[in-house]
Amino acid sequence: MNIEARGKYEEKIEARAEYNNTNSVRYGYKYYGYIMILLDPDKQIFLVKSNKPSLVKIADAILKLEGEADASFELKNGTKVQRPKDATTINVIP
Amino acid sequence: MPPSAPVPNPKTKKNASMKLTAVSCVVLLVLLIIVVHLILAQKREAAARARAEKEKIEREKAAKELEQIEALRAQDNAWKQTTDRTTALAQDKKYDEAVAVLEEFIRQWPSGKYLESANEEIAKAKELKAKAINEILADIRQKAAELAEKAGLEKAAELCSGYNGPFASETKDARNLMSKNYLSELKSIQEKKLADAEKLKQDTLTKIVECILAADIPGALSVLDKLSDKELAAQFSDIAKTIREVAKFDETLMDALSKADGMKLKIIHGNKPKTISLTGKINDDGSLSGKRQVGKVAATINFGTKDIPWEEKIRILNDKLSPQALALASLVNAVKEKNWDSAAKCIPDGTIISDQLSERLETIASDTREQAAANEKEQNQKTPAPAKEEDNLKFSKGDIVLDASVFKKKRFEGADYDDRVQKIEFTVRVANNHFKLPLNNYTLHSMIVGSHVTSKDVYSILEKKRKS
Incomplete structure (x- = not known):
C-alpha cells in the first residue's frame, strides 16, 4: 500500500461469528479482538495494533496463519501458537 | 472554136468530121501533154523542196555539231x-x-x-x-x-x-x-x-x-634548421629568432646576473624566500653568489638559476629579450609545470605559431578538464553517492498511526433458538503523519480474531484482509 505524506487510508472489513455458548451443544467462535500488522517493504513487522495485548505478542506467529485455510490456533502460556489438538495440520510453532 | 455552117456535101461532111476528130485529138493530145507537163513540173518542184529541206536539215545538223564542238572546246578550255x-x-x-x-x-x-x-x-x-x-x-x-x-x-x-x-x-x-x-x-x-x-x-x-x-626548445630549433625551402624558411625567420632567444634564456640570464653586481634579487633558498645582493661572481661549479645581510651578520649564499623565481628571471631579462621571447619562455615554463591555463595566457602575439599554439593549448586544457571531470566522476562512482534528502528521512514514532473501530451486532440466528450470530464491522485506518515521507510498498494485514466458546486459549481468525 502507498500513502503519501500526510495521507490517510481507511477500509471496512466485515466478519461473521456464529456460536452457541448457552446450551449443552456449545460450539463456535465469538468475537475476541482484532489485530493490524503493518509490514515494511522488506516484509518486516513495522507496526502492530490490536485491542488485545496477547495478540500483539504473537503478531509474527499469527501472521503466518494468514495464508492458511484453517486459521485456528491455540495459545500456550500466552505466547506459543500451535494448532488445536483436533487440527489436521500443525505447522506453526514460532 | 465555133463550128462552121453545115455543108450539105457528105464528103465535105466526112472531111469535116475527120478534121474535127483530128482537131479533137490534137487538143486532147495537147491537153494531155499539158497535164503531163504539169504533173512532171509538180514532181520536180516537190523533189526540189525535199532536197532543199534535206539540205537545210543537214546544214542545221552541221551547225549544231559545230556548235557542240565549239562548246566542248570551250569547256575543255x-x-x-x-x-x-x-x-x-x-x-x-x-x-x-x-x-x-x-x-x-x-x-x-x-x-x-x-x-x-x-x-x-x-x-x-x-x-x-x-x-x-x-x-x-x-x-x-x-x-x-x-x-x-x-x-x-x-x-x-x-x-x-x-x-x-x-x-x-x-x-x-x-x-x-x-x-x-x-x-x-x-x-x-x-x-x-x-x-x-x-x-x-x-x-x-x-x-x-x-x-x-x-618544452623541447632544441627540438623546435632542429625543425627550423632543417627547412630547405628558402621561402618557407623566410616565413619562419621571426619565430626562429624568438626560439633561439628562448634557447639561450639561461645563458642570457647568467650573463645578466654576472654583470649585475649589487643588484637585489629574490631567491628561494632552503625553501624560504630570501633577498640577496648579487656579487656578480660566477663560481666554478656554475653557481652564483650573493650576500645576505641580517643585522650585523653578512652571509654569502651560493645559488643556481633554478633557485630564482620565474618572476625574478623575467624581471631581470625584461630588457634583454624580446617580448615574444619572454612570452614564449614563460609559456614553456608554464608547460613544464603543466599549467595549461597559464600557458595559454603567455602565447606570444603576432607570431606564425600563435594561432596553432592557442588552438592546441585550448584543446589540451579542454582535454585536461574533461579528464579531471571523468576522474572525479569515477571517484564519485567508487564512493557511494550521498543519500537523497528523502533517503535520510525515516518514520519516527507517531508518524504512522494505526487505528481501528469495531462495531458488533449480535442476534439470535441459526438452527437452534439460542444460536447466536455476531456481525462485526471492522474499520481500519492508517494515517501517515509524516510531513514529507510517503509510505510506499508497505503491507497491511488486518484480521478479526475469534475465541472458541469452550476451549480455552483456542482462537481462530474469523476474517482477514491484506492490503499491499
Whole structure:
C-alpha cells in the first residue's frame, strides 16, 4: 500500500461469528479482538495494533496463519501458537 | 472554136468530121501533154523542196555539231584553265579558293563532261585542306610541347592561342582547347605547388608547436634548421629568432646576473624566500653568489638559476629579450609545470605559431578538464553517492498511526433458538503523519480474531484482509 505524506487510508472489513455458548451443544467462535500488522517493504513487522495485548505478542506467529485455510490456533502460556489438538495440520510453532 | 455552117456535101461532111476528130485529138493530145507537163513540173518542184529541206536539215545538223564542238572546246578550255588555277591555288594551300573555282566551273558547266572530275577535285581539295590543318595542328602541338618543357606551360598556351599562320581561323577552336589544357595543367600544378607548400608549412608549424608544448626548445630549433625551402624558411625567420632567444634564456640570464653586481634579487633558498645582493661572481661549479645581510651578520649564499623565481628571471631579462621571447619562455615554463591555463595566457602575439599554439593549448586544457571531470566522476562512482534528502528521512514514532473501530451486532440466528450470530464491522485506518515521507510498498494485514466458546486459549481468525 502507498500513502503519501500526510495521507490517510481507511477500509471496512466485515466478519461473521456464529456460536452457541448457552446450551449443552456449545460450539463456535465469538468475537475476541482484532489485530493490524503493518509490514515494511522488506516484509518486516513495522507496526502492530490490536485491542488485545496477547495478540500483539504473537503478531509474527499469527501472521503466518494468514495464508492458511484453517486459521485456528491455540495459545500456550500466552505466547506459543500451535494448532488445536483436533487440527489436521500443525505447522506453526514460532 | 465555133463550128462552121453545115455543108450539105457528105464528103465535105466526112472531111469535116475527120478534121474535127483530128482537131479533137490534137487538143486532147495537147491537153494531155499539158497535164503531163504539169504533173512532171509538180514532181520536180516537190523533189526540189525535199532536197532543199534535206539540205537545210543537214546544214542545221552541221551547225549544231559545230556548235557542240565549239562548246566542248570551250569547256575543255575552261576546265584546263580551272585545273591550272586550282593546281596553283592548291600549291599555295588556298584550298577554299580552289573549291570556289571548281564550284564556279560546275555552275557554268552543270552537266558537262567534267562535272564528275570537278566534284572529285573539290573532294580532293577538301581532303587536302583537312590534312593541311592536321599537319599544322600537329606542328603547333609539337612546338607547344617543346616550349612547355623549355619555357613553361604559359608560353606553350600563348603559342597555341597566338598562332597566326595558315588556317588560323580553321584551327582556332582546336588551338584554344590546347591552350586551355595547358593553362589548366599550369593551374593544377600551381595549386598543387601551393598546397604542398601550405602542407609543408602546416607540418612545420605542427612540429614546432608540439616541440614547444613538450618544452623541447632544441627540438623546435632542429625543425627550423632543417627547412630547405628558402621561402618557407623566410616565413619562419621571426619565430626562429624568438626560439633561439628562448634557447639561450639561461645563458642570457647568467650573463645578466654576472654583470649585475649589487643588484637585489629574490631567491628561494632552503625553501624560504630570501633577498640577496648579487656579487656578480660566477663560481666554478656554475653557481652564483650573493650576500645576505641580517643585522650585523653578512652571509654569502651560493645559488643556481633554478633557485630564482620565474618572476625574478623575467624581471631581470625584461630588457634583454624580446617580448615574444619572454612570452614564449614563460609559456614553456608554464608547460613544464603543466599549467595549461597559464600557458595559454603567455602565447606570444603576432607570431606564425600563435594561432596553432592557442588552438592546441585550448584543446589540451579542454582535454585536461574533461579528464579531471571523468576522474572525479569515477571517484564519485567508487564512493557511494550521498543519500537523497528523502533517503535520510525515516518514520519516527507517531508518524504512522494505526487505528481501528469495531462495531458488533449480535442476534439470535441459526438452527437452534439460542444460536447466536455476531456481525462485526471492522474499520481500519492508517494515517501517515509524516510531513514529507510517503509510505510506499508497505503491507497491511488486518484480521478479526475469534475465541472458541469452550476451549480455552483456542482462537481462530474469523476474517482477514491484506492490503499491499
